[in-house]
Amino acid sequence: MTIDPGLRRLILQTLLPSFGGRTESGVGIGAGRLDAEALTAPRWAVDLVSEGLAGFCLFGYNIESPEQLARLTSQLRAARPDVLISLDEEGGDVTRLYHRSGSPYPGNAALGFIGDYSLTSRIYQAIGQDLRAAGVNLNLAPTVDVNVATDNPVIGTRSFGAATTQVAAHTAAAVVGLQSTGVAACAKHFPGHGATVSDSHLGLPTVDVSEQVLRERELPPFATAVAAGVKSIMTAHIRVPVLTGDLPATFSRRVLHDLLRAEFGFTGVIVTDALEMAGAAQAAGGIERAAVLSLNAGSDLLCIGADVDLDLIERVVAEIATAVERGELPLARLTEAAERNSQLAAWTQGAFPTEIEPDLGYAAAARAIRVEGSVEGVENPLVVQLVAGYSIAEGPVPWGLAQHLGGTEQLTTDAAETSTGALIAKAGDRPIVIVGRHIHRTEPARRLTEALAATHPTVVVEMGWPAEWRPAGAKAFMNTFGASRANGHAAAAALRLA
Known part of the structure; x- marks a missing residue:
């Protein structure tokens, strides 16, 4: 289909795809596979940035070392200086920058156990400095879920703890520390993934509790993140029947607009968790439809996933364009999302301090x-x-x-x-x-x-x-x-x- 150039640019401004994940050997989010072609930006990726693409999400297969990552991000910035370049650098068990050796920082569970909010802020500041030096300006962290399910298969040590007040306090410290470096934080996974016993990568988990329990247990860390000035918040592909019915929160206007925007007063960017995950793609009938549903619900920046190529990106663009032309997705909603993403990109271009505390992570881990x-x-x-x-x-x-x-x-x-x-x-x-x-x-x-x-x-x-x-x-x-x-x-x- 032929898409109006202005509409195409708007759509591209809402997309956060990846590159290098599709090979015969399959997707490798963390370590274990190193494809030389994935360590540099393909021509089509640079061209999309020039056309207005919001940015890219990088994974382990894109990263050999911090120095190589800096060269990769420079390629993308040559096309547009304010392009958003993101990854999941949580410290601890989820690391992209250090996926080949393990992170030099303890993760959230260790920081929560230590209970020193100043230390949490300093650790996240150090992570931010590492990312800033490598050319990354959007960190899909911290995880602020309250991990009340001991055998939670996907959150666990990524959480600051099982007590809401503890998680909320560390959330504020992490957001302030990370963003002091000019790297935008992304509090995740709204409205709370800590009570699940299944993985939203593989299915659609359900948190079947009352709204009162959600407000007392899951939601306060996100409200605290908003109060701390967090630049972005990530949606969860979880079903919360009292709020979302049978759909995941990523597709729920009641969750993203009524609760997060209208009630919590969040004015930053709402980022989707990867739309390729089963919790979204299966619920929508495909990644392309998931993109439309999440935008309609109030999302601004669509993280596509790890298994992405140009063909998939173009299919997503075409699906969104069709939804606009049919009146299913208001043009004003698309414009609003693009504007928020542009404002976030502009914020990352400011001047920020660069002090680094050597060996901070090792001393911190010893306290845990x-x-x-x-x-x-x-x-x-x-x-x-x-x-x-x-x-x-x-x-x-x-x-x-x-x-x-x-x-x-x-x-x-x-x-x-x-x-x-x-x-x-x-x-x-x-x-x-x-x-x-x-x-x-x-x-x-x-x-x-x-x-x-x-x-x-x-x-x-x-x-x-x-x-x-x-x-x-x-x-x-x-x-x-x-x-x-x-x-x-x-x-x-x-x-x-x-």
């Missing part, structure tokens, strides 16, 4: 270590890291103690494929340190750890979201509140192995 029992006498142990999965948001980022152990022996094993006897025989008279993420969630890992703790001097290092489970007989049980490189270093130091 919680030990029950005693690690005294744990000398020359056998360190056993249990294979653990990862969420789509995290990707396969390196984790654990291996980078920090020096000459201490470590082996990595699948709990389902090893035995207590084999590990004890391997250790001999040495103690065993079990390192895992969410050990209690999988029966083989839980059984193996419990058997070792009952029969051999064993220390357990849990690097996932804290749970009540404890293996009887363990010499010590350590929580790190995250699995970043900084968390791993702190755990190794606490065991006197680093």
Whole structure:
């Protein structure tokens, strides 16, 4: 179809696609795949920026190093200096800038446990400085969901905690710290993803609670973010029946306009979570329809996802143009969204300080270590890291103690494929340190750890979201509140192995 050039430009001003995600080997959000072609901007991406495209969202497959990322972002800025360049740099377990080595900063769960709001602000300021130096001006962080579901598969250590007041206070600190660097913050995932036990990448989670519970538990951190001047807020692909009926919040005008705009007074940019996620695409019948529905509901900036190419972008543009021409999507709504995105881009062009605190993240992670029992006498142990999965948001980022152990022996094993006897025989008279993420969630890992703790001097290092489970007989049980490189270093130091 032929699209009016003015309308096409308006539509492009609402889009935040990606590039480099479509290859025969599939999508790699985090580490694990490095495609040389994805490390530079393709010609079509630069051309779209020149045409008015709002910006791009980068993923792990676009990033080899901060220096390479700076070269990539410079390519895009050559087409238009104020282009929005975004990624998910939460620190902790979700990192794009450091996805090959693990983040040098502890994540939100560790910061929430420490309880020092000044530290949270400084950590986010440091993250902002790193991003600013690499040419990124929109960080899809912080996660401000109240993680009330212990086994939440997608939030967990990305959250500041399970207490609303705690999360709200750290939210304000994070927003102020990050935005002091000229990098826009994006509080997510509105109206709150912390009570879910399924992943919106894979389906449509439901938070079936009363409006009163939402207002008392999930919503205050977002209201605090607005009060702190957050530049953008991300929608959640979750169903909240009391507000959204059968649709995800991303498609709900009651949530995005009536609640976030009219009641909370938010005047910044509403960003969608990735529209390719099942929670949006399946509910709408495709990414293209999801784009129209989310704009109609009140979204301004449409994050398409990781698996994007020029053909998909053009299909989204055509679908939005058709919706405008049919009167389904008011032109005024599209214009409003484009204007908000332009205002955000202009804000990022200001002058901001560039001071950096070296090694801040490592010192912070050391304050987040919680030990029950005693690690005294744990000398020359056998360190056993249990294979653990990862969420789509995290990707396969390196984790654990291996980078920090020096000459201490470590082996990595699948709990389902090893035995207590084999590990004890391997250790001999040495103690065993079990390192895992969410050990209690999988029966083989839980059984193996419990058997070792009952029969051999064993220390357990849990690097996932804290749970009540404890293996009887363990010499010590350590929580790190995250699995970043900084968390791993702190755990190794606490065991006197680093």
